[in-house]
Amino acid sequence: MTNPLLQLAQAGQSIWLDYLDREILESGELDRLITEDGLRGVTSNPTIFNKAITGGDAYDARIKALLAKGDAQPDALYEQLAVADIQAAADHFRPAYDRLGGADGFASLEVSPKLADNSEGTIAEARQLWGAVNRPNLMIKVPGTKAGTPAIRQLVSEGINVNVTLLFGLQAYLDVAEVHMAGLEAYQASGGDVAKVHGVASFFVSRIDTAIDKAIDARVQAGDAEAAALKALRGKVAIANAKVAYQHYLDLVREDRWKALAANGAAPQRLLWASTGTKDPTYFDVLYVDTLIGPDTINTMPPATIDAFRDHGTVAPTLQADLDGARRVLAETQRLGLDLDGVTDQLVVDGVKLFAKSLDELLTALAAKRLQLKGETPTARA
Template identity: 60%
Template sequence: MSKLSDLSAAGTAVWLDFVDRKFLEAGGLKKLVEEDGLTGVTSNPSIFEKAMGHGDAYDDTLAAFDKENPGAATIDRYEHLAIEDIKAAAETLAPVYERLDAKDGYVSLEVSPYIADDTDATIAEAQKLWAAVDRPNLMIKIPGTLAGAPAISATIATGINVNVTLLFSLDAYIRVAEAHAAGLEERVRQGQPIDRIASVASFFVSRIDTTIDKQIDARLKDGDAEAEALKAVRGKVAIANAKQAYAWYQDFIASDRWQALAAKGAQPQRLLWASTGVKDPAYPDTLYIDTLIGPDTVNTMPPKTMDAFRDHGTVATTLTADVDAARHVLAEADRLGLDLPGVTDSLVLEGVASFTSAFDDLLGAIAKKQPAAA
């Protein structure tokens, strides 16, 4: 049993934030499932850009597709490659899905970042991708934008599992948690089962500290009068923000609204900690795992962070510890004018822009891999 397995036993499921054809074919995912208790996989446009846009791992598959589908659009060529990887990951995780009775064992595939602000297009693409992959342990990733919330409700209502991505603020999280509940309630009204529909709310962590810490460092460099108070919250705002979200989650699942759904078999929408790779070398490389451990949560890790935790991570129930101290950190951040709400609003826009840019690069790279007859 590795420390990653211990993490799962403490209530925080271990997911991998990485997908790559060679890794899958070499049995890398299967090994993580068997040796570390890994129960899920996430992907995004940036990950696929790194996997498909460089090297030749996908060239044979693409050539075969092009031969059968001459003149296919670049987006269709990309989706063919992505869906093959997602299907392979889903097959590897299928025994986990069955063993845990649909409570875990999921792989996520994201809707196009181009439609992040288009509710109807998001709903349509979620249904298209769900049908194309055709695996019960698929989650469709939908951004937690204003347009995303009604898309989440509608998608859940049709029986599709949803991974809500790009959440940074408590307000945005509450909006999508309520959207998830509304989708389940609509299914109940339709007389449909809700016991095998899963969802996670992906709350991004390290990017908040990266942005806030830059503000702090700039003010310290300028000799700010609040230097000591600024130093005291450096590297702590993201964790405090996450703990605040988890406290809200605990209250929500105890509410009459949720308990009515739970009585019909509903699974809670777990908080998933994303962007958990540490960006500042001054911090421990397992910071955003060690501090966010608790029941009904997921931590999706890039391979390097997973290796670090396996080697020297610390397992303890930390999410519910020092909650008053976390509230104090957030109050201090507000008093000091660090503008967490403004930061989180900007990070959503930056996140969509980043994934859009990666998608541009990905499609550009695939477009260049033209069939030989072209």
């Protein structure tokens, strides 16, 4: 039987891995995923790096080697470790990137979540990371916050590939699609080759259902008169939201404005489905893969979801199926006062906080590791 992961490529959808550590880079696991499953990219974030670097002693030798070259504070150590991992990952995907003419084969590295409300700080750090990694198949992850939006435009206008992260709401997606195009237009006007610039819009899925389902369950438990209608929406809102976002994408690439860029070789800012592992154990474990399959999209999956889809995923053109049903779900969500806009706005705030917390935990662990590997203790140093 054909591997369902490979069938996704035939349906026009790329798969990226939502995980990265030294073990999969050095053990041959990443290469196996590329060769056998058609993996075409990898994403990282502070939470992923926190788990990777603090999950054991796999990074101790590298940290010790960095310290031997000169003392470094935790934030500098983190950057050097992350840059090295991303460089290695990008190199693993470089053959695919070259073979596909730059259409795929990317590794993504995120700017500090502490800069989410700082446009100029985001631009400066993105430029620095772009130069440090120095790979054409790098994407710099920038959150789709109000401060992130002008930063995205500026970075794209400089020819930097951007993966816009933490997108939940439809208007937020439209805002970043606009600045991506504006950035390409500015880059082209400055003499840049827009064919060399690539971007994705990472639209998060499962976290929406987690938040909406929680609100539904609370109202049902309280005896809400609309209990039946509320329960009928469990596990459906995020998928409906994503399907409507994809329709907006299709509308955008039909516009004359986009066609003018495409005529000069510009690649579309593909929608990337993120947070596609199911959080509710009662849901089918590949729910957010099976239901969101369509051309010119990416699904970035955690390892467990990749394994599950390989085993029992079903490939069909589901992303454009039952659009009327998706719109009815969103209309019913509004009628029942579930405040999807408010939920998606809050999820951006929560996402930034979560990544910032992971970064703080990582830096604290690196500070302790630094002292340990230098043969010091906080007490002895004092």
